[in-house]
Amino acid sequence: MDVAHTIVLALASTPLLAQDAAVATAARSLASAVDAAATVDDAGANAFGFPSPLLHPEDRRAFAVGNALFRTNWVAAPSSTSGVDGLGPLFNARSCSSCHVHDGRSRPPYDGEAEQPGLLLRIGRHDRDGPDRPHPVYGDQLQQDAIQGVRPEVRVQISWRAIAGSYADGTAFELLAPEYELREPAYGPLGDDVTLGGRVAPQLIGMGLLEAVPAASLFALADPDDRDGDGVSGRVHVLAGAGNDVVVGRFGWKATQPSVRAQTAAAFVNDMGITSAEQPREPLGDAERAAITSVSGGDPEIDAHKLDRVVFYVQSLAVPAPRGTDDAAVGAGRQHFAEFGCAACHVAQLRSGPIAFHPAFANRTFAPFTDLLLHDLGSGLSDGKRDGDARPGEWRTPPLWGIGLFAAVNGHERYLHDGRARGLAEAVLWHGGEAEPARERFRTAPARARSELLAFLQSR
Numbered sequence: 327m328d329v330a331h332t333i334v335l336a337l338a339s340t341p342l343l344a345q346d347a348a349v350a351t352a353a354r355s356l357a358s359a360v361d362a363a364a365t366v367d368d369a370g371a372n373a374f375g376f377p378s379p380l381l382h383p384e385d386r387r388a389f390a391v392g393n394a395l396f397r398t399n400w401v402a403a404p405s406s407t408s409g410v411d412g413l414g415p416l417f418n419a420r421s422c423s424s425c426h427v428h429d430g431r432s433r434p435p436y437d438g439e440a441e442q443p444g445l446l447l448r449i450g451r452h453d454r455d456g457p458d459r460p461h462p463v464y465g466d467q468l469q470q471d472a473i474q475g476v477r478p479e480v481r482v483q484i485s486w487r488a489i490a491g492s493y494a495d496g497t498a499f500e501l502l503a504p505e506y507e508l509r510e511p512a513y514g515p516l517g518d519d520v521t522l523g524g525r526v527a528p529q530l531i532g533m534g535l536l537e538a539v540p541a542a543s544l545f546a547l548a549d550p551d552d553r554d555g556d557g558v559s560g561r562v563h564v565l566a567g568a569g570n571d572v573v574v575g576r577f578g579w580k581a582t583q584p585s586v587r588a589q590t591a592a593a594f595v596n597d598m599g600i601t602s603a604e605q606p607r608e609p610l611g612d613a614e615r616a617a618i619t620s621v622s623g624g625d626p627e628i629d630a631h632k633l634d635r636v637v638f639y640v641q642s643l644a645v646p647a648p649r650g651t652d653d654a655a656v657g658a659g660r661q662h663f664a665e666f667g668c669a670a671c672h673v674a675q676l677r678s679g680p681i682a683f684h685p686a687f688a689n690r691t692f693a694p695f696t697d698l699l700l701h702d703l704g705s706g707l708s709d710g711k712r713d714g715d716a717r718p719g720e721w722r723t724p725p726l727w728g729i730g731l732f733a734a735v736n737g738h739e740r741y742l743h744d745g746r747a748r749g750l751a752e753a754v755l756w757h758g759g760e761a762e763p764a765r766e767r768f769r770t771a772p773a774r775a776r777s778e779l780l781a782f783l784q785s786r
Contacts, residue, residue: 364535364692365647373731374429374531378644380686385642392639395632396422396429400598402473403623409632412623414599415476416469416610419443422636425527425597429643431732432527433740434484434504445745446470446597447482447506448523448711458521458712463514463611467596476618477512484524491755494770501755503706504746513613521718523711524744525579529728529735533577533586534641535692536725538678541574547673547697558670558760560699560723563716576698579724579743580716586683587637594628601626602633641683645692645727650785659782662775667764671723673697695726695786704758707742719759730784750783751776 366376377389398410399420405411419425425432425444432444447468450458460466464479472478486502493499506522541562550561563575565584575581583589591604599608603626610618650656663669672695682688700720708719716722721743729750733739740746741753757765768776 362647364645364690366644367647369646369649369731369734371428371735373646374529374643374728374735376644378642381642381684388635388638389642392635395636396639400600403621412600412627414473415618415620416472416479417599418446418469418471418597420598422593426530428735429530430735431529433738434524434526434745444527446525448525448713450521450711451517452519452521461520463613465609465611467609473620476620479513480511481509483507483509495773497773499755501752502746502748504744513611513617521710523709526740526743526745528724530640531643531728532645532692532694532725533643534683534687535678535690536576536694536698537586537641538682538687539676539698540679541572543676544574544698548699556670557763558701560671560697560701563700563714563722565714575714579721580713581698581700581722582713582716586641590637590640591633600628602628603630646731648785653781655778655781656785659778659780662779663782666767666779671697671701671761672726693727696723699723701761702759703761706758707756726783726786728786730786750780
């Protein structure tokens with residue numbers, strides 16, 4: 327580890343800078359600015375990695391420390407770098423950036439490629455009457471790597487089943503559905519009633535803004551009984567809270583996490599085996615605990631100050647500005663986006679409330695193109711895996727900001743929760759359930775209209 331990196335990590339032991347009256351006054355002024363004040367004009371390989379322009383200059387040190395920690399490879403304990411040891415004993419990745427490369431999106435492995443960091447499998451046991459139960463041996467998530475001397479939980483082999491289709495004008499297309507085979511289970515049998523769900527790591531931009539949208543706004547967007555009769559019945563994923571508190575899920579593919587902090591702590595423990603005050607227990611089953619001997623990196627393995635920094639970093643990542651807004655095809659595509667019905671779930675604008683992790687992020691209108699609600703997208707996207715109260719075919723509407731930059735940032739264009747779609751057209755064509763009418767309007771539209779819609783999506 328170089329000296330500069332060591333110094334940055336050492337800064338993580340100091341608390342976050344308090345916001346003084348002058349910062350709060352400046353933030354209130356910023357909050358009245360237009361939407362573009364929260365974006366950056368960059369479409370290159372680092373488009374997802376900039377600090378939000380809304381940050382005060384004094385916040386940049388905390389952002390830099392969080393950035394360094396985000397990219398740090400954790401190591402097995404004991405280690406001379408005791409501040410970043412405790413990896414595993416079972417894990418999927420050694421750092422946050424192993425999956426979120428350039429703060430972006432991961433993909434499934436290509437044919438013949440070794441297991442790809444960033445695609446993980448959620449696992450459970452089917453329960454007909456409620457949420458899936460954790461697997462009695464392997465818990466809620468499979469770990470496909472391990473520290474030296476420990477066996478990984480399982481090896482995963484992915485095959486792809488082709489599904490042929492055609493547009494109304496006769497142009498053919500082919501979709502690919504993933505099929506997972508689990509090999510070499512190391513700590514006990516898998517059983518016959520296993521449910522599996524593939525998940526890729528999404529881009530991280532704009533999460534501080536999404537976190538600040540009031541729960542009341544999400545409930546106002548929800549229509550679980552489809553009272554307006556438009557066929558769209560999104561619902562809030564209500565999580566278990568203490569007492570009568572209502573906790574709203576908004577992050578994760580099925581909106582299972584209520585905050586950036588909760589999402590980050592869950593990723594540390596499930597993906598890297600790093601415990602925190604929020605997640606103090608390693609995700610090991612009884613059989614694994616009996617079979618595995620390892621040294622802890624501390625109790626907890628990531629302290630509150632370091633976790634604060636990583637959370638602040640993720641909350642503060644800027645959103646790239648839309649591109650090509652003066653292009654005629656992009657303008658026509660935005661009109662098609664509304665006409666086809668895409669905007670029923672991918673709501674163009676949201677507004678943060680008066681409470682946010684940073685005062686400059688409060689009371690601000692922005693354009694993520696999501697309602698953060700669960701929608702049933704049909705049997706084609708149902709992988710049999712329930713998460714919390716989210717049924718197998720239900721998915722949180724993913725934000726569309728940044729989706730046209732995956733090729734520039736991450737060198738691929740794989741979409742949807744498991745990366746099955748090899749481009750935006752395939753992503754649209756996979757939509758079913760509540761989104762089937764919108765999909766069919768796209769599928770049956772003239773080729774020019776389809777191209778214009780895709781141009782609009784690429785501009786986000």
